[in-house]
Amino acid sequence: MPNVSNTNREPTIQIYNTMTRSKERFVPQTPGKVTMYVCGPTVYDLIHIGNARPLIFFDVVRRYLSVFYNVTYVVNFTDVDDKLIRRAEQTGRTVPELAEQNIADFMKDTEALKVSPATLHPRVTESMAEIISFIAELVERGLAYESGGDVYFRTSEFPEYGKLSHQNLEELQYGIRIGIDERKENPQDFVLWKAAKPGEIYWPSPWGEGRPGWHIECSAMARKYLGETIDIHGGGMDLVFPHHECEIAQTESLTGKPFAVYWMHNAFLNFNNEKMSKSIGNVVNARELAKRYKPEAIRMLMLSTHYRNPLNFSEDGLIQAQNGIDRVVNCRNNLKHLLKNVPAEAAGENRTESGGGSAPSPALDGIMEMFHAKMSDDFNTPDAITAVFELVSAANGLMAGTASDIAVLRRIDGMFKQMDEILGILPDETEELLDEEIDRLIAERTEARKAKNFARADEIRDLLAAQGILLEDTPQGIRWRRK
Numbered sequence: 001m002p003n004v005s006n007t008n009r010e011p012t013i014q015i016y017n018t019m020t021r022s023k024e025r026f027v028p029q030t031p032g033k034v035t036m037y038v039c040g041p042t043v044y045d046l047i048h049i050g051n052a053r054p055l056i057f058f059d060v061v062r063r064y065l066s067v068f069y070n071v072t073y074v075v076n077f078t079d080v081d082d083k084l085i086r087r088a089e090q091t092g093r094t095v096p097e098l099a100e101q102n103i104a105d106f107m108k109d110t111e112a113l114k115v116s117p118a119t120l121h122p123r124v125t126e127s128m129a130e131i132i133s134f135i136a137e138l139v140e141r142g143l144a145y146e147s148g149g150d151v152y153f154r155t156s157e158f159p160e161y162g163k164l165s166h167q168n169l170e171e172l173q174y175g176i177r178i179g180i181d182e183r184k185e186n187p188q189d190f191v192l193w194k195a196a197k198p199g200e201i202y203w204p205s206p207w208g209e210g211r212p213g214w215h216i217e218c219s220a221m222a223r224k225y226l227g228e229t230i231d232i233h234g235g236g237m238d239l240v241f242p243h244h245e246c247e248i249a250q251t252e253s254l255t256g257k258p259f260a261v262y263w264m265h266n267a268f269l270n271f272n273n274e275k276m277s278k279s280i281g282n283v284v285n286a287r288e289l290a291k292r293y294k295p296e297a298i299r300m301l302m303l304s305t306h307y308r309n310p311l312n313f314s315e316d317g318l319i320q321a322q323n324g325i326d327r328v329v330n331c332r333n334n335l336k337h338l339l340k341n342v343p344a345e346a347a348g349e350n351r352t353e354s355g356g357g358s359a360p361s362p363a364l365d366g367i368m369e370m371f372h373a374k375m376s377d378d379f380n381t382p383d384a385i386t387a388v389f390e391l392v393s394a395a396n397g398l399m400a401g402t403a404s405d406i407a408v409l410r411r412i413d414g415m416f417k418q419m420d421e422i423l424g425i426l427p428d429e430t431e432e433l434l435d436e437e438i439d440r441l442i443a444e445r446t447e448a449r450k451a452k453n454f455a456r457a458d459e460i461r462d463l464l465a466a467q468g469i470l471l472e473d474t475p476q477g478i479r480w481r482r483k
């Protein structure tokens, strides 16, 4: 069980690790810090809702971990590859022009889904020196070989190849027709560097003009920005093999250390119970959907299914999700209305009488504990959303009753904010706390601390933090400013 309610103590987080096929306790390599790498898009087109699933899910993982840790989150852009080259040819643009446009569109479309930019979004074309030197190190150590201007990874040098997808080398060999490519020593060897075909974009290298293979990019960029071993490596399930398997082979054969401690993969997304595919013609891009539905509804539907289960995305589901959000919004509006209309003196009296509204707090504690218990159990977002609705029921019950203790109402309001900072399923509030209200809360916090009521003091601090209010201890007392 996690042990967090109002404070930001480190909880026991369990993560399902694809490598071990089991849930494991999450322990970052460096206390207080987390490094996270999620394979980003090949920027040849707009993102579709299938791409949006990992973007939204790992955004929530990052938000949740950020409550307790300093998270460095890297999502790369593959801005040169076959698809980009082909698309550029078809549209009469250069590869860099096409990539630039699609990266700008990606940032716009993900922002529309309330996905924050990663700490870093490195691009392949800006990491070429690191990619080439990574390949050169592999060649030097006999882990890769040049063949006709291409460079291949020598899988026979990495006996653990297949360990993430739980296949052994023999099984892998069996699956590949022998002799399909004479440039390779072994059919399962994979390309690290591709010789340029006439007219293609290229970079100079020790093996001639060419460009990197897809897998090596992630190994090189992860090492450049996050070091040899990252805490969490994520992506869609379709990346387990061959992409992540190849990343592991490249990095681990060179460093002798695990590439990632935890491997996380989200399951597929279907649209109206059908696999999305260009041939069926049911690919829905995120931009089109965001024109018709609110981002909160899209996030709510995405997060209503556990990330390791297939998700069925449908317009009915979006409507239901929006109905659910409306219930929460109504509840919050009633709460705000009550909070506004309770006179300040009454609030003051209540505070001294109730000592911070202790009467219904066990129920609220239970809801917050449930929320954290679910989030820290392998990011069980559907059950965490259930906790949000339990809070709605509890709040509606309290507001309908006579005992509308202002401290309790404020606490509920703060809880909605805390939960939503992680899930991002509620519309942004435009109302800010008034200056007098902030002064009053700070005074209440000072008194609570004097009375050794640290729970209440923490609650007020969190509530102010949620509103973007920063507190500073000065010799003249507490000062505050807006972020």
Ligand SMILES: [Zn+2]
Pocket: 038, 039, 040, 218, 243, 247
């Ligand atoms: Zn990758």
